Amino acid sequence: VGSCLDLRIVLIGGRRGSKRSKSSTGNLILGQNVFDTSSRTAQSTARQREVHGRLVTVVDTPGWLWEYSREETSELDQIEIQNSVHLCPPGPHAFLLVIPVEFNFPRIFKLSLKEHLELFNADVLKHTIVLFTAFTPIREENIQHYIKKYPTVQTQVLELFRKIEELVTNNLNNPYSVDETQGIILTQKLQSFVENASRRRNKVLKKRQKLRAQIEGMLQTSSGCNGSQNSWFGSCHGFRVTVRIIFRNLKKKKNQQKL
Structure with missing residues (x-):
């Protein structure tokens, strides 16, 4: 050759x-x-x-x-x-x-x-x-x-x-x-993308942690629901609906991140 x-x-x-x-x-x-x-x-x-x-x-x-x-x-x-x-x-x-x-x-x-x-x-x-x-x-x-x-x-x-x-x-x-100058500019742009992506990930993680804390708090609040009087049913039913909505929102956010 x-x-x-x-x-x-x-x-x-x-x-x-x-x-x-x-x-x-x-x-x-x-x-x-x-x-x-x-x-x-x-x-x-x-x-x-x-x-x-x-x-x-x-x-x-x-x-x-x-x-x-x-x-x-x-x-x-x-x-x-x-x-x-x-x-x-x-x-x-x-x-x-x-x-x-x-x-x-x-x-x-x-x-x-x-x-x-x-x-x-x-x-x-x-x-x-x-x-x-x-x-x-x-x-x-x-x-x-x-x-x-x-x-x-x-x-x-x-x-x-x-x-x-x-x-x-x-x-x-x-x-x-x-063009070496262009190379420096491109490297800076790529670094900016990495940093922005990291910030977005951290933001999403914080939201997830907040939602988990809300769910855990509701679980603790609802611990007296089983075997309680009928007057508790309304609040327990509301809790179940709230948890369902939160889990649905978590699933939606996860699907959006995949896109």
Whole structure:
């Protein structure tokens, strides 16, 4: 393979349904199950390994929904996608735009792609290779076993490296240019998201503790209900209704948090 001693690759692309094409592609390139394919990628993650005598860094990124415009994609996902290029300094040699080969690609998908590529600077197109994938995502099966079972996978990985080498040569060995100032700003934004999420969690926990305290207080108050005179029935009945409402509110809050 060519002259680059290392390769830095960022995987980008949309998502649709339960397919994990980008993460599975990263695992095949590195020859190990280093990216989680059991759930969607929520944050950009870099993994590194020696492959065929060279150090290869692969960055997996959150996928946007193909049906979504950039405006509809969450701000956090956009920041994570932008931050991906700062996880493989001094910058990636190539972006692999991963698209399942069976996909139809209607106009709305093309518009979505165009808008999301604008998360990067104008150099992104010069450093992008479109990679059509046609494999079933590997789940629990050991990746090394899969590669031994299908030796053509390694041949395809080597061919991909050659394509990236050609791209690097065409770009005069210059990687995608990374703005370090932007990297600092993105890190600050991500930290702000983490802090805000922590505050929201603490707020929810305090509300839950307050509701539990209310329930425990009512349980203690109602301890005399059993075997009491009929005059107690009205207050005990009211207690049961109140507890039912509180539990219903707790369940509703829990469901809202899942969303």
